[in-house]
Amino acid sequence: MKWGQKYGAEYVNRLYSMVKRHLTLPFTMICLTDDSKGIDPAIQCYPLIPLDLPNGLPERGWNKLTTFSANLYGLQGTALFLDIDIVIIDNIDCFFTHPANQDDEVWIIRDWKKPWRKVGNSSVYRFQIGALPDLMDYFRKHFQHIRQQFRHEQAFLSWYVRENHQLRYWPNNWCLSYKYNILKKMPYALWKPPEKPNYGKIIVFHGEVNPPDAIKGGGGKWYRKILPAPWLKSYWQ
Numbered sequence: 364m365k366w367g368q369k370y371g372a373e374y375v376n377r378l379y380s381m382v383k384r385h386l387t388l389p390f391t392m393i394c395l396t397d398d399s400k401g402i403d404p405a406i407q408c409y410p411l412i413p414l415d416l417p418n419g420l421p422e423r424g425w426n427k428l429t430t431f432s433a434n435l436y437g438l439q440g441t442a443l444f445l446d447i448d449i450v451i452i453d454n455i456d457c458f459f460t461h462p463a464n465q466d467d468e469v470w471i472i473r474d475w476k477k478p479w480r481k482v483g484n485s486s487v488y489r490f491q492i493g494a495l496p497d498l499m500d501y502f503r504k505h506f507q508h509i510r511q512q513f514r515h516e517q518a519f520l521s522w523y524v525r526e527n528h529q530l531r532y533w534p535n536n537w538c539l540s541y542k543y544n545i546l547k548k549m550p551y552a553l554w555k556p557p558e559k560p561n562y563g564k565i566i567v568f569h570g571e572v573n574p575p576d577a578i579k580g581g582g583g584k585w586y587r588k589i590l591p592a593p594w595l596k597s598y599w600q
Contacts, residue, residue: 365396365447366411366426372401374447377599379406381451385564388456393438395429409436416506424516425502427485433496445565446486448573450599453564457537458489466494467528471521472567473535475543481525485517486567487538495528539563541577542570546589556580556590566595574599 365375379392392406399408412429429435430444443458461470469490471483501523502509513519524530539545539560547555557577560566568574572589578599580591 364411364427364430364444365394365398367397367422370447372398375406376401376403378445378447378449379403380600381598382445382455385451385453385455386459387454388459393442395426414503420510423510423514424485427516428499428502428520431490431495431498433493433499435492438492440492441489442492443489444485444487446567448568449486450566450568450574450595451564452559452566452598455564457564458487458533461489461533463531465529466491468531469495469520469524469528470531470533471517472538473532475540481521481530482518483521483530483532484538484540484567484569485520486569487533487565495524497527498523536562538565538567541566541568541572545592546587549588552588552590554590557592559592559594 375394394402394406394408395411396408397411402408412432414425441459469488471485471488474480474482474484509519521530545557577592578595580589
């Protein structure tokens with residue numbers, strides 16, 4: 364998904380390129396967006412599904428929940444949602460072939476910082492299109508309560524699926540956090556640059572740092588030193 368001005372079309376195109384290089388299964392790339400200009404024509408673009416939320420709300424990623432709409436432009440089958448600012452470093456066939464027992468399962472990343480909270484990180488999640496039609500109905504009817512109870516979309520999604528369907532977590536060594544798994548901790552971060560991991564398939568960029576920042580260094584908060592990671596450039600293209 365791409366909306367607003369934070370990310371340009373090049374992020375979508377780079378993601379498509381990374382998937383093509385690291386997925387051997389046949390696939391179709393779908394982008395839900397408010398602006399398809401500049402996006403590779405091989406990617407199928409559809410308009411964002413309107414949520415009709417009040418104006419002026421802070422960005423909390425609520426748009427991502429529309430992927431669970433009962434009718435998603437007539438699309439069918441298994442969907443793997445990928446944030447457009449991830450970096451793929453190894454084959455991702457397993458995200459599709461990993462077995463599921465029920466159609467209403469949602470596979471998601473388990474939060475790195477506080478895994479006991481059972482909150483998933485929605486940078487990478489898999490679901491059967493149309494298998495959770497009740498989710499959006501509930502969200503629309505209870506949004507005022509939801510926005511008070513949950514800070515962002517992935518907290519609500521994790522709670523709702525746990526309570527009403529089946530929430531499953533990817534193996535811990537598949538999705539890596541650049542912030543928690545790659546960056547060196549202080550004081551080592553002052554002189555030791557981030558190194559390419561010898562495991563993992565997808566690197567997730569959450570917080571202040573995105574792939575261009577990571578490649579050239581910088582982009583974090585004043586108290587977090589981020590040295591360049593030029594090895595990322597060969598993957599993020």
